Amino acid sequence: MIxxxxxxxxNLLNKQEITSEEICSSYLKRIEEIEPKIQAxxxxxxxxxxxxxxxxxxxxxxxxxxxxxxxxPIGIKDNICIKGKKVTCASKILxxxxxxxxxxxxxxxxxxxxxxxxGLNLDEFAMGxxxxxxxxxxxxxxxxxxxxxxGSSGGSAAAIxxxxxxxxxxxxxxxxxxxxxxxxxxxxxxxxxxxxSRYGLVxxxxxxxxxxxxxxxxxxxxxxxxxxxxxxxxxxxxxSALPIVIPENFSWxxxxxxxxxxxxxxxxxxxxxxxxxxxxxxxxxxxQVIELDFSLFKYSIPIYYIIATAECSSNLSRFDGIxxxxxxxxxxxxxxxxxxxRSEGFGKEVKRRILLGxxxxxxxxxxxxxxxxxxxxxxIRKKYxxxxxxxxxxxxxxxxxxxxxxxxxxxxxxxxYKADIMNSSVNLGGYPAISIPAGLDSKGLPxxxxxxxxxxxxxxxxxxxxxxxxxxxxxxxxxxRIE
Amino acid sequence: xxxxxxxxxxxxxxxKIDQTELDSMLRxxxxxxxxxxxxxxxxxxxxxxxxxxxxHENTMRSDTVGESLSRDEISKLAPQYENGYIVVPRVxxx
Numbered sequence: 150m151i152x153x154x155x156x157x158x159x160n161l162l163n164k165q166e167i168t169s170e171e172i173c174s175s176y177l178k179r180i181e182e183i184e185p186k187i188q189a190x191x192x193x194x195x196x197x198x199x200x201x202x203x204x205x206x207x208x209x210x211x212x213x214x215x216x217x218x219x220x221x222p223i224g225i226k227d228n229i230c231i232k233g234k235k236v237t238c239a240s241k242i243l244x245x246x247x248x249x250x251x252x253x254x255x256x257x258x259x260x261x262x263x264x265x266x267x268g269l270n271l272d273e274f275a276m277g278x279x280x281x282x283x284x285x286x287x288x289x290x291x292x293x294x295x296x297x298x299x300g301s302s303g304g305s306a307a308a309i310x311x312x313x314x315x316x317x318x319x320x321x322x323x324x325x326x327x328x329x330x331x332x333x334x335x336x337x338x339x340x341x342x343x344x345x346s347r348y349g350l351v352x353x354x355x356x357x358x359x360x361x362x363x364x365x366x367x368x369x370x371x372x373x374x375x376x377x378x379x380x381x382x383x384x385x386x387x388x389s390a391l392p393i394v395i396p397e398n399f400s401w402x403x404x405x406x407x408x409x410x411x412x413x414x415x416x417x418x419x420x421x422x423x424x425x426x427x428x429x430x431x432x433x434x435x436x437q438v439i440e441l442d443f444s445l446f447k448y449s450i451p452i453y454y455i456i457a458t459a460e461c462s463s464n465l466s467r468f469d470g471i472x473x474x475x476x477x478x479x480x481x482x483x484x485x486x487x488x489x490x491r492s493e494g495f496g497k498e499v500k501r502r503i504l505l506g507x508x509x510x511x512x513x514x515x516x517x518x519x520x521x522x523x524x525x526x527x528x529i530r531k532k533y534x535x536x537x538x539x540x541x542x543x544x545x546x547x548x549x550x551x552x553x554x555x556x557x558x559x560x561x562x563x564x565x566y567k568a569d570i571m572n573s574s575v576n577l578g579g580y581p582a583i584s585i586p587a588g589l590d591s592k593g594l595p596x597x598x599x600x601x602x603x604x605x606x607x608x609x610x611x612x613x614x615x616x617x618x619x620x621x622x623x624x625x626x627x628x629x630r631i632e
Numbered sequence: 633x634x635x636x637x638x639x640x641x642x643x644x645x646x647x648k649i650d651q652t653e654l655d656s657m658l659r660x661x662x663x664x665x666x667x668x669x670x671x672x673x674x675x676x677x678x679x680x681x682x683x684x685x686x687x688h689e690n691t692m693r694s695d696t697v698g699e700s701l702s703r704d705e706i707s708k709l710a711p712q713y714e715n716g717y718i719v720v721p722r723v724x725x726x
Contacts, residue, residue: 448674469646476711483723484646491645503645511644
């Protein structure tokens with residue numbers, strides 16, 4: 150059961166060959182067996198999962214399922230609010246926080262009858278590329294327990310890769326869906342900025358954040374994306390985009406693909422070879438491949454870190470120990486509650502980013518840092534527009550390397566930041582991008598292919614995803630035994 | 633950046649940096665600053681004001697009363713709550 154793809158689970162449910170309770174019980178059994186090794190969850194409520202599954206079965210029994218997806222379990226990254234449930238953001242400051250409301254995406258999933266499985270681990274406040282910044286524990290990569298699953302949606306990716314769930318929600322500010330999806334051998338999509346409401350996603354960097362689906366097949370990505378999309382009065386940056394439609398006709402001969410001219414310089418050799426193989430294959434099939442000048446993109450990580458940290462320093466100012474969350478009160482003054490609660494509640498990386506953001510917004514440095522980064526972001530956006538006037542898609546490896554070892558980059562923040570070198574520019578531009586499984590390296594670790602499309606062209610992106618899903622050479626069997 | 637400036641920034645952000653973590657924080661911070669300062673090299677001479685905000689439509693909503701949290705819900709969230717109020721230390725010296 151647990152080895153089945155999302156699409157098979159959906160079909161079995163709708164043919165009434167299996168109940169939601171049976172599905173959820175299989176996954177729960179798997180979770181009980183291997184969660185001690187993977188540690189994908191921060192908190193876990195078996196009764197909550199089973200009661201939703203039973204309610205779903207009841208609806209189906211009465212012939213009134215809420216949708217075709219009624220009864221399918223979906224993991225929720227622990228920075229997306231569910232009313233009455235804990236939402237920790239992997240931070241001490243929210244360790245005991247119970248959300249008084251639900252995110253719009255959660256209400257949409259519930260309206261379709263999904264069984265919510267909350268509590269998936271992340272880097273604290275989604276700040277990180279390895280899940281090592283969680284205040285609670287490090288999630289392990291199911292392909293190699295000594296390695297990181299990527300981040301920040303590392304819990305979501307690892308849970309799917311370990312067959313503990315068929316699908317999950319993640320969030321992506323600078324690569325946080327795509328990079329862990331790549332390192333764990335699964336599918337993950339960052340939607341066009343505005344396609345999915347951010348209401349109820351705990352804010353990190355509001356102009357970059359997007360919620361998106363991660364799953365064990367491309368159909369899960371398409372289905373979940375369609376369900377969670379749409380204009381939301383509670384998020385003024387959300388837009389009413391057209392529904393995602395997969396084009397019927399497909400021919401590689403009509404497709405123009407952009408690749409980086411100076412590719413391969415800092416990529417792991419296996420990644421480089423696999424990427425070149427894919428490019429050679431699509432060329433053989435008739436696609437036109439055009440080399441693009443990506444020299445401006447070496448600045449995308451510095452631009453990203455100035456903008457994201459500026460926004461985070463503002464967004465995280467709400468955590469003051471007064472209205473909700475951790476309060477550290479040593480019978481001192483009000484100012485000390487602010488200082489002590491924040492200093493003891495936030496972890497090292499969160500503090501670093503708040504400090505960097507506060508610095509780049511401070512008087513005397515604003516023009517040179519934040520102001521300059523805003524202009525440079527516009528330059529990146531212009532460059533993308535130029536690219537998309539020449540090509541339909543941009544192909545890159547999702548990550549320049551496969552999963553690295555736990556602890557390998559924790560002492561060097563800049564090296565850790567560079568893990569997102571292929572990803573962050575996509576958020577700066579607001580474009581949609583998907584990471585698709587692209588085979589294994591010589592150590593048996595997953596490689597991912599990132600495809601970026603023009604704004605609101607998720608349908609075309611997914612058409613390619615379905616196409617690549619038929620390539621035997623790119624398949625990644627998810628590990629059975631976890632050891 | 634020196635320790636004094638970092639402490640000033642921390643104070644703006646309502647964060648305390650202990651003496652024990654000051655050295656490592658300062659080292660990391662300077663390393664990150666040096667890296668992000670590369671942004672100065674980007675040629676932005678062709679960027680105009682209108683390029684900065686590509687989606688500049690205003691989003692309006694009608695000015696009507698909507699949902700909000702009840703006092704009861706707020707009382708459950710607040711770390712300290714008494715008689716309908718969130719408790720904070722005295723802020724006016726007597």
